Amino acid sequence: VDDSAVTTRTTYDIVVVGAGTAGLTAAIEAAESGARVLLLEKLQEAGGTLPVTSGKLWHSDPLRDEIHGADPRIVGMVSQDFDAALDWLRERGIRMEIGARGFFFIQPDPVEGALMPLLRRFEDAGGKLMLGTAVDSLIRSPEGDVCGVRLRSSAIEISAKAVIIATGGFQLDPELVTRYIAPWESMFARANRGTTGDGFRMATAVGVGTTAGLASFYGHLSPPPPARIEPSIYRRTQAIFVPHVVLLNLAGKRFVDESRPQVVAAEALAKQECGLGVLIFDSAVHQEYVTQVNPLPEDSRDALVLWRKIGARIEEADTLDSLLEKLYDMGLAVGAAKRTLQEYDAAAVEGSDRDLSVQRRKNLHRCFKPPFYAVPVHSDITFTEGGLRVDESCQALDVDGAPVPGLYVVGEAAGLVSNASQAGGLATGLVTGLRAARHSMRRVQARIER
Numbered sequence: 147v148d149d150s151a152v153t154t155r156t157t158y159d160i161v162v163v164g165a166g167t168a169g170l171t172a173a174i175e176a177a178e179s180g181a182r183v184l185l186l187e188k189l190q191e192a193g194g195t196l197p198v199t200s201g202k203l204w205h206s207d208p209l210r211d212e213i214h215g216a217d218p219r220i221v222g223m224v225s226q227d228f229d230a231a232l233d234w235l236r237e238r239g240i241r242m243e244i245g246a247r248g249f250f251f252i253q254p255d256p257v258e259g260a261l262m263p264l265l266r267r268f269e270d271a272g273g274k275l276m277l278g279t280a281v282d283s284l285i286r287s288p289e290g291d292v293c294g295v296r297l298r299s300s301a302i303e304i305s306a307k308a309v310i311i312a313t314g315g316f317q318l319d320p321e322l323v324t325r326y327i328a329p330w331e332s333m334f335a336r337a338n339r340g341t342t343g344d345g346f347r348m349a350t351a352v353g354v355g356t357t358a359g360l361a362s363f364y365g366h367l368s369p370p371p372p373a374r375i376e377p378s379i380y381r382r383t384q385a386i387f388v389p390h391v392v393l394l395n396l397a398g399k400r401f402v403d404e405s406r407p408q409v410v411a412a413e414a415l416a417k418q419e420c421g422l423g424v425l426i427f428d429s430a431v432h433q434e435y436v437t438q439v440n441p442l443p444e445d446s447r448d449a450l451v452l453w454r455k456i457g458a459r460i461e462e463a464d465t466l467d468s469l470l471e472k473l474y475d476m477g478l479a480v481g482a483a484k485r486t487l488q489e490y491d492a493a494a495v496e497g498s499d500r501d502l503s504v505q506r507r508k509n510l511h512r513c514f515k516p517p518f519y520a521v522p523v524h525s526d527i528t529f530t531e532g533g534l535r536v537d538e539s540c541q542a543l544d545v546d547g548a549p550v551p552g553l554y555v556v557g558e559a560a561g562l563v564s565n566a567s568q569a570g571g572l573a574t575g576l577v578t579g580l581r582a583a584r585h586s587m588r589r590v591q592a593r594i595e596r
């Protein structure tokens with residue numbers, strides 16, 4: 147799309163920055179409500195992370211999960227609006243089927259089933275989408291309202307009555323990840339390449355506050371280099387069997403209850419030395435859990451087969467001692483690791499984690515049947531959970547908690563909405579996008595009436 151179509155005098159009612167799920171939802175809702183909407187996307191394609199997902203929508207009771215200092219009203223938004231958000235999608239022709247555990251899956255896939263129809267919907271409602279157009283910064287009026295954006299590649303400024311930031315998280319910004327989470331080199335980001343914290347930077351530059359929990363993220367464990375994980379296999383390389391194995395750090399100790407949701411292990415591993423850990427299991431666990439829980443194509447059914455294919459290091463031995471010795475070169479404290487596994491196996495025999503220093507509430511499987519396996523892992527971030535501070539209308543809040551007039555933040559960019567896996571990023575994007583659009587429309591209408 148041609149940048150020159152926009153001049154410094156260009157004015158829209160609402161500018162939405164980022165055309166992922168959250169931005170597209172906000173843009174459609176505002177355009178259908180009669181606003182002149184400009185949707186700006188820095189990549190050459192729209193959709194953000196949506197195309198690499200399995201299109202699964204869910205939420206759960208936020209009170210059941212850990213809340214890293216989140217505001218219960220904010221973290222409760224998704225559960226509260228989830229059904230209405232699905233209705234909003236259905237009314238726009240998006241089909242969903244209920245699958246395992248009551249999750250909703252977009253049909254036939256996220257691109258054909260959601261992205262394409264939503265883009266058409268936006269166009270039909272008179273919205274304008276500009277691809278390959280990165281926003282650089284926000285413009286504030288002398289009164290302190292946010293009243294427009296500056297583009298990155300040119301001196302172009304676009305005025306608006308409201309700006310909605312929908313730029314995703316900061317998982318691909320090495321500086322922000324290192325500052326808030328863990329050294330960049332020790333992690334992997336399984337995310338769309340546009341999520342480089344631009345919204346975080348531009349909003350904090352105009353005084354928007356940040357939430358607690360900036361170190362928290364939704365993520366998994368995956369094999370570190372030399373393994374190579376291309377976007378096309380993102381969904382197939384998650385170690386979904388982690389709740390059934392033993393996870394050691396380089397000191398040879400367990401440090402997390404592996405039986406909890408994998409996101410808990412991923413956050414805990416990021417804080418360990420070098421961010422590195424080793425998954426240990428025996429052939430019984432391999433047969434029962436590593437091979438069979440994965441309902442994916444044949445080469446992914448046994449996670450070890452796929453991981454070997456992508457270059458992951460996988461060690462195998464007939465005794466636990468010789469297995470652990472093979473890991474000496476990666477810095478594993480072999481003696482401590484042996485003691486940890488002996489203690490763990492004794493607890494498994496007893497069927498109780500009473501004597502373990504780190505709890506293991508479920509899946510206390512024995513580790514005794516050869517061959518034994520060891521797989522080095524590190525954490526991968528799917529998206530950052532801490533972020534910009536918002537209220538229940540998704541208005542940006544300044545460091546004192548007062549709304550920044552004219553500025554909204556939605557989706558992953560909004561901090562602690564989706565928290566500790568209580569809601570997926572897609573549901574979060576839908577719910578926050580709708581809330582922001584509806585609230586910003588009041589501002590647009592008030593300006594029109596004035």
Ligand SMILES: Cc1cc2nc3c(=O)[nH]c(=O)nc-3n(C[C@H](O)[C@H](O)[C@H](O)COP(=O)(O)OP(=O)(O)OC[C@H]3O[C@@H](n4cnc5c(N)ncnc54)[C@H](O)[C@@H]3O)c2cc1C
Nearest residue numbers: 164166167168188194195202281314340557558570571572
């Ligand atoms: C492999 C994988 C599978 C997943 N599966 C699921 C799933 O099944 N269900 C689920 O709920 N969640 C899933 N997620 C998470 C979910 O996809 C994301 O949380 C969600 O899509 C984020 O939506 P968003 O709109 O907030 O951000 P994004 O989709 O990341 O969109 C942000 C957009 O903003 C653009 N942008 C950034 N900066 C600028 C700028 N300066 N100017 C203009 N544009 C900019 C980016 O290029 C990007 O297109 C998955 C994630 C991954 C990586």
